[in-house]
Amino acid sequence: MAIDPICKMQVDEKNAQYSSIYIGKKYYFCAPGCKKKFDEDPERYADEAKDS
Numbered sequence: 001m002a003i004d005p006i007c008k009m010q011v012d013e014k015n016a017q018y019s020s021i022y023i024g025k026k027y028y029f030c031a032p033g034c035k036k037k038f039d040e041d042p043e044r045y046a047d048e049a050k051d052s
Helices: 032-040 042-051
Strands: 018-022 025-029
Touching (some): 018 032, 018 042, 032 042
Antiparallel strands (some): 018 025
């Protein structure tokens, strides 16, 4: 299970409807709003995801 970098919910990669790729890494989201927020400032959330 992946962790949505915005809301920290668990997301099943196999069934995820929303994802983005940033610097070669794929991020999964639970909802379109989380994906949109990530896409607007991916550097901020990708850094937070590394710290998790």
